[in-house]
Amino acid sequence: MEKKNIKGWLYLLPAALFIGAFLVYPLIDVIIYSFEEGYNSASQTFFGYGFYNFGYVLRDRYFLSALKNTFILVIITVPVSTGLALFISVLLSSIKKLRELFQTIYFLPYVTNTLAVGLVFMILFNKTPYSDGLVNVLVKALGGTAIDFINGPYWAKMLVNCVYTIWIVLPFKILILTSALASVKQDYYKAAQVDGTGRFRIFYKITLPMISPTIFYLVITGFIGAFKAYSDQVALFGVNLNAAGMNTIVGYVYDMLYGDSGGYPSYASAAALILFAIVLTITVINLLVSSKHVFYD
Amino acid sequence: MKVVLQNLTKIYPNRNRRIKKDVVAVSDFTFEIPDGKLVGLLGPSGCGKSTTLNLISGLEKPTSGRIFFGDDDVTDLPPENRGVGLVFQNYALYPHMTVLENIVFPLENLKGKDKLTREQMKAKAYNAAKLVQIDELMDRRPSELSGGQQQRVAIARALVKTPRVLLLDEPLSNLDARLRLQTREEIRRIQRTTGITTVFVTHDQEEAMSISDLIIVMKNGVVNQIGRPQEVYDDPVNLFVAKFLGTPPINVFDGEIISGKLHIGGEAVLETPGVKDMPIYAAVRPEGFLPDDAGPLKCSLSRVEVMGRDISVVSTHPAFEGEVIRSIISAENAADISKPEVRFSLKPAKTHLFNRDDEKRIYFSI
Ligand SMILES: Nc1ncnc2c1ncn2[C@@H]1O[C@H](COP(=O)(O)OP(=O)(O)OP(=O)(O)O)[C@@H](O)[C@H]1O
Numbered sequence: 001m002e003k004k005n006i007k008g009w010l011y012l013l014p015a016a017l018f019i020g021a022f023l024v025y026p027l028i029d030v031i032i033y034s035f036e037e038g039y040n041s042a043s044q045t046f047f048g049y050g051f052y053n054f055g056y057v058l059r060d061r062y063f064l065s066a067l068k069n070t071f072i073l074v075i076i077t078v079p080v081s082t083g084l085a086l087f088i089s090v091l092l093s094s095i096k097k098l099r100e101l102f103q104t105i106y107f108l109p110y111v112t113n114t115l116a117v118g119l120v121f122m123i124l125f126n127k128t129p130y131s132d133g134l135v136n137v138l139v140k141a142l143g144g145t146a147i148d149f150i151n152g153p154y155w156a157k158m159l160v161n162c163v164y165t166i167w168i169v170l171p172f173k174i175l176i177l178t179s180a181l182a183s184v185k186q187d188y189y190k191a192a193q194v195d196g197t198g199r200f201r202i203f204y205k206i207t208l209p210m211i212s213p214t215i216f217y218l219v220i221t222g223f224i225g226a227f228k229a230y231s232d233q234v235a236l237f238g239v240n241l242n243a244a245g246m247n248t249i250v251g252y253v254y255d256m257l258y259g260d261s262g263g264y265p266s267y268a269s270a271a272a273l274i275l276f277a278i279v280l281t282i283t284v285i286n287l288l289v290s291s292k293h294v295f296y297d
Numbered sequence: 298m299k300v301v302l303q304n305l306t307k308i309y310p311n312r313n314r315r316i317k318k319d320v321v322a323v324s325d326f327t328f329e330i331p332d333g334k335l336v337g338l339l340g341p342s343g344c345g346k347s348t349t350l351n352l353i354s355g356l357e358k359p360t361s362g363r364i365f366f367g368d369d370d371v372t373d374l375p376p377e378n379r380g381v382g383l384v385f386q387n388y389a390l391y392p393h394m395t396v397l398e399n400i401v402f403p404l405e406n407l408k409g410k411d412k413l414t415r416e417q418m419k420a421k422a423y424n425a426a427k428l429v430q431i432d433e434l435m436d437r438r439p440s441e442l443s444g445g446q447q448q449r450v451a452i453a454r455a456l457v458k459t460p461r462v463l464l465l466d467e468p469l470s471n472l473d474a475r476l477r478l479q480t481r482e483e484i485r486r487i488q489r490t491t492g493i494t495t496v497f498v499t500h501d502q503e504e505a506m507s508i509s510d511l512i513i514v515m516k517n518g519v520v521n522q523i524g525r526p527q528e529v530y531d532d533p534v535n536l537f538v539a540k541f542l543g544t545p546p547i548n549v550f551d552g553e554i555i556s557g558k559l560h561i562g563g564e565a566v567l568e569t570p571g572v573k574d575m576p577i578y579a580a581v582r583p584e585g586f587l588p589d590d591a592g593p594l595k596c597s598l599s600r601v602e603v604m605g606r607d608i609s610v611v612s613t614h615p616a617f618e619g620e621v622i623r624s625i626i627s628a629e630n631a632a633d634i635s636k637p638e639v640r641f642s643l644k645p646a647k648t649h650l651f652n653r654d655d656e657k658r659i660y661f662s663i
């Protein structure tokens with residue numbers, strides 16, 4: 001028995017070492033950093049422990065703007081992208097002809113490089129002295145005036161930000177949802193059909209509960225993913241997100257570490273912990289809500 | 298409500314271009330199911346039983362032919378307007394709903410003048426549940442029920458709208474042997490109480506024989522024989538039907554008719570007046586063998602299996618088609634059987650002759 005135990009631990013050792021070195025140790029370090037007040041990275045000294053870093057971050061207007069941006073992004077993109085993906089998946093699974101072609105088309109963005117997609121969005125939305133961008137051509141055709149989506153007003157930038165994020169996460173959600181829809185047994189639909197159930201009722205009463213675990217999974221991972229948004233914003237608005245007013249929490253953490261005004265691991269750690277607390281809270285709320293509405297076989 | 302099927306045909310076009318042949322799932326099915334009867338639709342896997350049922354329910358559209366419920370032509374009606382109750386092989390109970398919610402579900406779909414109040418729905422659901430004796434389980438989820446209980450819920454759900462026709466697709470195949478026996482009696486009882494015309498699909502001939510008023514034997518989409526179970530068993534029209542019904546199965550020998558006598562393995566074993574000389578198949582029911590020391594059919598004994606009241610004699614014969622001959626004889630005659638050679642004479646009513654070419658029955662006067 002004893003021997004077996006040792007053997008088991010030995011097998012776990014390589015993985016445990018890696019996890020310890022690259023996950024557990026940094027995590028503990030982050031927590032310690034966040035409580036170290038007045039840390040100086042040059043001399044590697046600090047004054048003492050306390051909550052000052054959190055207070056600083058929470059009063060920093062760059063952090064507050066990043067927090068606001070992230071929340072707007074999360075609140076808009078998670079429901080919209082999940083709903084849209086569900087809508088498209090239902091349509092996809094109700095057509096027979098060309099289904100595979102459409103499935104491939106919808107999946108393409110997933111295997112396309114983020115920066116390439118960012119470039120395409122620039123072409124679509126960017127307004128330069130030489131061209132208005134494709135979207136503006138449309139806006140003008142509809143009788144509006146051209147808007148600078150990339151360097152213009154806040155709401156215009158946020159719109160591009162949201163559309164882009166939704167576009168990026170859509171393929172994966174469609175992929176998952178179409179397979180979830182396909183796994184619902186046909187017999188349920190046949191039984192419902194014989195009983196004269198309307199289309200909407202079938203969707204609401206049978207399809208939705210049957211795929212609710214998948215939807216729940218997508219919502220949770222969607223929330224977590226959106227809270228960690230950063231690279232997409234860089235692809236759209238460049239590295240100086242504070243100047244663009246489009247920074248995110250993760251962006252703020254990065255700036256505090258490596259940005260032009262960086263070199264503050266304590267502030268970065270505090271911001272990271274605040275993000276962690278937010279994600280944890282949202283996930284717990286999600287779990288509580290879902291236990292009522294999600295059906296597991 | 299009688300159900301009339303008129304030249305009903307269903308052809309599935311073949312999507313595979315290399316094989317040009319279409320699948321004829323049901324071919325020219327004509328029959329009138331009398332009102333209030335329980336009909337067993339019987340046949341081997343893939344013979345078109347489910348397709349026939351789906352045609353009656355309206356889930357599939359026939360390629361040609363018509364379907365009438367009573368005098369109404371329902372061929373072009375969608376399933377919900379036909380008034381059928383359908384029970385699936387795996388029950389298809391909605392797993393996220395309780396038993397009550399499952400049974401009420403069809404009623405909630407009613408619109409317009411048929412719309413019911415909550416109380417009416419609940420009352421109807423409880424009536425249906427009482428009929429199948431599950432009214433104690435109304436708050437459970439399907440996953441918390443045994444197979445037999447789930448099956449009853451499925452029947453209750455099919456019955457709650459008082460359908461004109463009840464259709465059951467292999468309703469017992471997911472149950473264990475004991476529960477199957479119980480449940481088939483249950484289905485018989487429910488059918489008798491409600492008097493609803495019922496079509497019941499199965500590939501288990503014993504099941505069909507035991508509870509049906511009429512059985513329909515199908516093969517490759519073609520109806521081979523329709524009749525009361527005993528009639529079909531006693532009087533099969535072809536070798537397929539003879540082989541398909543009965544446990545243990547019928548024993549098929551290579552035989553020949555020579556001057557009005559059936560010869561098996563060179564011996565004349567039975568008078569078959571009126572049949573012209575030709576090679577034939579001779580099929581003998583297990584109960585058609587009479588142990589007889591002077592009997593003309595000489596078999597080599599393999600073993601004797603005692604099954605209580607009856608015994609089963611297992612033997613072989615050179616002209617026999619299959620592996621071993623199984624004959625059932627009453628236990629009193631068991632003492633005689635111990636020698637390596639066992640001799641039988643054949644009961645004429647239990648011996649059927651079939652043409653070698655088309656396997657159709659050849660009748661002889663007894
Ligand atoms: N949608 C379909 N497309 C093409 N062929 C089909 C389709 N459905 C059934 N078939 C074919 O029609 C024939 C009859 O099928 P059916 O399901 O009615 O058989 P069954 O008698 O119910 O068999 P089982 O006892 O195995 O359920 C089979 O050869 C089957 O392959």
Ligand SMILES: [Mg+2]
Binds near residue numbers: 346347348466
């Ligand atoms: Mg079937």
